[in-house]
Every structure is written in C-alpha cells, then in structure tokens.
Amino acid sequence: MRRLLLPLTTLALAAPAAAWGETLEVTSESETGTGSLGTTILEAGPGDTIKIPPGEYPLTNGDTLVEQGNRLVGAGEDETTIIPTGGGEALDQVTVSGVTEAAPVNPESDDDSGLDTKVQIVALIGTLALFILVLDLVRRRRLAERYALLWMLASAALLVLAIWRGGLDAIADLLGVAEPANAIFILAFGVAFLLLLNFSVVTTRLSEETKILAQESARLEQELRAARGELATGNGASAPVAEQGEHQRPVSAQDET
Amino acid sequence: MPESTELRRLAIVPAYNEQGMVGRVVRDIRRQAPGFDVLVVDDGSTDATGAEAEAEGAAVIRHPYNLGIGGAVQSGYKYALRGEYDVAVQVDGDGQHKPEYLPEMLAALKTGGDEADMVYGSRFRGDPGYPVPIGRRVGNMIFSVVLSAITRQRITDPTSGFRMTNRRGIELFARDYPHDYPEVEALLMLHAHHLRIHEVHVRMNARGFGRSSIDYPRSAYYMVKVLLALFVGLFRRRPTPVEATGEDEPGIGAAAIAEGERVQG
Ligand SMILES: Nc1nc2c(ncn2[C@@H]2O[C@H](COP(=O)(O)OP(=O)(O)O)[C@@H](O)[C@H]2O)c(=O)[nH]1
Numbered sequence: 023m024r025r026l027l028l029p030l031t032t033l034a035l036a037a038p039a040a041a042w043g044e045t046l047e048v049t050s051e052s053e054t055g056t057g058s059l060g061t062t063i064l065e066a067g068p069g070d071t072i073k074i075p076p077g078e079y080p081l082t083n084g085d086t087l088v089e090q091g092n093r094l095v096g097a098g099e100d101e102t103t104i105i106p107t108g109g110g111e112a113l114d115q116v117t118v119s120g121v122t123e124a125a126p127v128n129p130e131s132d133d134d135s136g137l138d139t140k141v142q143i144v145a146l147i148g149t150l151a152l153f154i155l156v157l158d159l160v161r162r163r164r165l166a167e168r169y170a171l172l173w174m175l176a177s178a179a180l181l182v183l184a185i186w187r188g189g190l191d192a193i194a195d196l197l198g199v200a201e202p203a204n205a206i207f208i209l210a211f212g213v214a215f216l217l218l219l220n221f222s223v224v225t226t227r228l229s230e231e232t233k234i235l236a237q238e239s240a241r242l243e244q245e246l247r248a249a250r251g252e253l254a255t256g257n258g259a260s261a262p263v264a265e266q267g268e269h270q271r272p273v274s275a276q277d278e279t
Numbered sequence: 280m281p282e283s284t285e286l287r288r289l290a291i292v293p294a295y296n297e298q299g300m301v302g303r304v305v306r307d308i309r310r311q312a313p314g315f316d317v318l319v320v321d322d323g324s325t326d327a328t329g330a331e332a333e334a335e336g337a338a339v340i341r342h343p344y345n346l347g348i349g350g351a352v353q354s355g356y357k358y359a360l361r362g363e364y365d366v367a368v369q370v371d372g373d374g375q376h377k378p379e380y381l382p383e384m385l386a387a388l389k390t391g392g393d394e395a396d397m398v399y400g401s402r403f404r405g406d407p408g409y410p411v412p413i414g415r416r417v418g419n420m421i422f423s424v425v426l427s428a429i430t431r432q433r434i435t436d437p438t439s440g441f442r443m444t445n446r447r448g449i450e451l452f453a454r455d456y457p458h459d460y461p462e463v464e465a466l467l468m469l470h471a472h473h474l475r476i477h478e479v480h481v482r483m484n485a486r487g488f489g490r491s492s493i494d495y496p497r498s499a500y501y502m503v504k505v506l507l508a509l510f511v512g513l514f515r516r517r518p519t520p521v522e523a524t525g526e527d528e529p530g531i532g533a534a535a536i537a538e539g540e541r542v543q544g
C-alpha cells in the first residue's frame with residue numbers, strides 16, 4: 023500500500039508545485055520505454071535527482087537534463103555506466119556522481135538528434151537519385167510536366183529532410199513521433215497514399231474519356247459502313263432498299279413497309 | 280395500328296461474344312416486333328457476333344474493344360438519340376429476353392399517353408420461365424428491398440436488362456449511364472430524374488450458353504459493389520435533370536437533324 027501511495031502523492035505534489043529535489047529511479051537499461059534513463063529524465067522535474075542502479079545505460083538526449091539541472095547518481099564508478107549515443111556533452115554540464123561515462127557511441131555526430139549520419143547519407147543519395155530520375159524523365163518527355171511537378175516537389179521535400187535534421191526533428195515533434203526516422207516513414211506513406219489516390223482519380227477520368235472515344239469511333243465506323251452500303255446500291259442518300267442496307271440507317275417504321 | 284406506326288422504335292441489342300445466338304435474337308425481334316429497327320452493339324467481340332447480326336439485317340455498332348455492358352447499352356442510347364427515336368428497348372443478345380413481349384411493353388409506355396417513362400420486364404412477378412440460379416435470386420431480393428424503399432414502389436426484378444424507355448429515358452441514358460453492372464443504378468437514376476417506372480411480368484429463357492456477367496463467385500462482389508454504387512449514387516452529382524417536356528430538346532446536334540433530313544429526302 024505504501025509503495026503505491028508514495029509515488030502517487032509524489033506525483034500529486036510534483037505537478038502543481040514543481041517540487042524541487044525529488045528523487046527518481048531508473049529501472050530499465052533499454053534506450054526507451056518506461057523506466058529507461060531517457061524516460062525518467064523526461065518525467066523528472068527541475069532539480070530532481072535521478073538514481074541509476076548498476077548496469078549500462080544508453081543516453082540519447084541530454085538537453086532536458088541540462089535544462090532541468092538534474093543530478094545523476096549512479097551506484098558507483100564500477101557499477102553504473104552511461105553510454106552517450108548523441109554526443110554526450112550534456113553529462114559535462116550537470117552534476118554526475120558514481121557513474122562511469124563510456125566513450126560516445128556515435129563520435130562523428132555532433133548533433134544529438136535526427137538521423138544517423140549513415141542513414142542520412144543513404145537518404146541523401148536515394149532522394150538525389152529520385153530527383154535526377156524525375157528530371158531525366160521530364161527531359162525525355164516520358165513524364166508530363168504536371169505530374170513531374172508533383173514528383174519533384176515530393177523528392178525535393180525528401181531531399182530537404184535528408185539534409186536538414188532540425189526540420190525532421192520539428193516534424194517528428196509535431197507528429198508526436200519519438201524517432202525522427204519514423205516521421206520520415208509516416209510522411210512518405212502519407213505522400214504516397216495521396217499520389218495513389220490522385221492517380222485513381224486520373225485513371226477514372228481517362229477511362230471515361232476513352233469510353234466516349236471508343237463509342238464515337240464505333241458510331242463513325244457504323245455510319246461509314248452504312249453510307250458505303252447506300253453508295254454500293256447506287257441509291258445515294260435516299261431511303262435504303264437493299265437487304266444489307268435496310269437496317270443500317272435509322273429507318274422509320276413507315277419507310278420499312 | 281395507325282398511331283403507333285408513327286413512332287420511331289429501336290431495339291438495342293448489347294452483345295459480347297454471342298455468336299450463334301445473336302442472329303436468332305435479331306431474327307426474332309424482326310419477326311415478332313416488326314415495328315422496331317434493330318441495332319446490335321458488338322461490344323468488342325472476338326467472334327463473328329457483328330457479322331452474324333449484320334447478316335440478319337441489323338445495324339451494327341462495333342466497339343473497338345470491350346467496354347462492358349454499361350458502355351454497350353449507352354452506345355445504343357446515343358444511337359437512338361441521334362436517330363431521333365421515340366422508343367428504345369434493350370434486348371439482351373444472349374437470347375434471354377423474348378421479343379414477343381415488346382408490344383405489351385410498348386402499350387404501357389408513355390409516348391403521348393400518361394403511363395410510365397420506362398417499362399421493364401420482371402421475371403419475378405410470377406413464373407420466371409426458367410430456373411433462376413440461387414445467387415441471382417438472393418442478390419435480386421436484396422436490391423429489390425433497397426430499391427423499393429428508395430423509389431417507394433414495388434421493384435421485383437432490379438437486375439433485369441429488359442427495358443423499354445421513351446424519349447426522356449433515351450436522353451438521360453445517352454448522357455449518363457452507369458459503368459459496370461448498370462441495371463440497378465440505372466433505376467436509381469430514373470428515379471432521381473422523376474421518370475416513372477412500370478413493371479410488367481415476363482418469362483425469360485435460361486442463358487443459352489456462355490456465362491452471365493452476374494454469376495457465382497462474382498455475385499457477392501457484385502452485390503457489395505452495387506450497394507455501394509447505390510449509396511454513392513444517392514449523393515452523386517448528376518447532369519441536369521431531363522425536363523418534363525423533353526420531347527424536342529434543343530442541343531441534339533446538327534448531325535442528328537441532318538441525318539433525319541437525309542432519311543426523309
Ligand atoms: N458479360 C458481358 N456481357 C456483355 C458485355 N457487353 C455486352 N454484353 C451483353 O449484355 C447482355 C447481358 O449480359 P449477361 O451477362 O447475360 O447479363 P444478365 O443477363 O443480366 O446475367 C448480353 O447480351 C451480353 O452479350 C460485356 O462486356 N460483358
């Protein structure tokens with residue numbers, strides 16, 4: 023009962039008063055999810071202390087830590103290790119004790135968020151190739167300009183997002199997605215969906231137009247055959263007489279008898 | 280029949296690969312309803328459907344490729360509109376519809392009098408004349424309930440393609456006709472444009488050979504699709520409703536008028 027009550031009261035107090043100096047404890051060594059270091063930091067208020075039991079803990083985002091001025095307390099230098107995966111500068115700016123700081127996993131990256139550099143390069147090459155492909159298709163007149171515009175906008179947007187990490191982060195934030203990479207997938211899916219819908223509309227219109235054309239060409243062909251039939255009987259434009267031509271032309275019932 | 284001979288009447292026969300049957304249909308129409316011109320719409324058949332119809336003296340429109348029953352029937356209505364026909368009737372090229380009913384249907388049609396704008400032959404008002412497949416029966420019943428509710432009149436055979444319509448119906452269908460499995464939706468169109476529908480009982484033949492466009496595995500799909508079409512159709516934007524005085528509508532086109540003159544000349 024007390025175990026349940028304590029965090030509840032803590033929460034109740036923490037929310038309105040932003041109580042200074044609570045202590046939260048990390049319970050999971052994974053990168054995200056309940057009890058992970060990252061989540062605990064997000065749950066912590068300004069000035070809170072975060073206790074970290076023995077184990078290895080990845081730390082992706084350290085900005086919040088600095089903003090809130092949290093204190094990290096490990097179980098001892100030999101016991102608790104923090105592995106920075108996004109640069110690790112944050113650890114130098116807050117009070118840390120009883121923790122070994124491992125070498126950053128991703129040393130080249132000086133940005134602490136966004137896509138991995140590797141993914142970024144792949145995305146860059148991919149979107150660039152797409153962009154060039156579209157341009158080439160337009161150049162060779164294999165793609166009408168009005169669709170080209172659509173595709174070029176789409177690939178340009180992807181290109182921008184591949185280069186400009188901040189943009190992707192902002193979008194990820196906006197969509198409430200934790201991983202910027204997922205934001206790209208959601209965006210790409212949405213765009214692809216709309217493009218497909220657009221093509222269904224275009225196809226519908228095309229088949230309607232083609233139907234009308236087919237009907238018209240069939241009618242013309244019928245009229246041509248009928249006219250030839252009349253000519254062949256030497257009857258010109260007058261009422262048809264020959265067996266073949268008899269029903270080719272709209273004949274009134276009177277003419278028929 | 281002094282009054283009715285003044286009417287220009289057309290039988291529209293949609294036919295898709297109906298070689299061996301369509302010739303007989305044309306012959307039967309000409310024998311049993313001699314007041315009707317016969318137009319066979321060869322819907323991109325790969326057999327000799329068109330030639331066979333022509334040999335029996337029908338006018339033949341040949342679609343360059345298969346447009347489906349909706350496109351085929353609409354071609355017929357366009358032809359009827361251009362040829363200034365007063366009455367058009369659909370008679371399937373597969374021999375299911377018996378031309379012997381044409382006079383009775385014509386008698387019920389409004390062509391000066393005050394009857395219906397569209398008269399159609401229902402096989403479910405009495406003895407259908409042949410054992411109707413169960414899938415067709417079930418589907419038919421569902422559409423029957425839905426359409427009867429919408430139109431507030433008893434529609435017992437909404438999938439029957441045996442239909443006769445007057446000038447107003449011809450104009451409507453030449454302008455706009457539903458695509459696949461069009462029979463049910465076409466009834467809805469008539470209703471939306473305030474054209475009156477009338478049912479007469481007919482017996483039909485079993486399909487001689489070949490496959491109906493509405494057969495088993497497809498009948499479930501057909502039902503869902505048509506129900507959806509009905510639902511959407513309720514909200515669909517329609518071309519301007521045909522005026523009640525749709526007799527001599529302007530805009531039929533100079534070609535049609537020229538054609539009319541040529542026939543008389
Ligand atoms: N199945 C089918 N029939 C077509 C097509 N175009 C025209 N028809 C003609 O439409 C008529 C009715 O077709 P059918 O499949 O028998 O429909 P049902 O009688 O309502 O089951 C027949 O005379 C066909 O030859 C087409 O694309 N497919």
Ligand SMILES: [Mg+2]
Nearest residue numbers: 371373375486
């Ligand atoms: Mg049939």
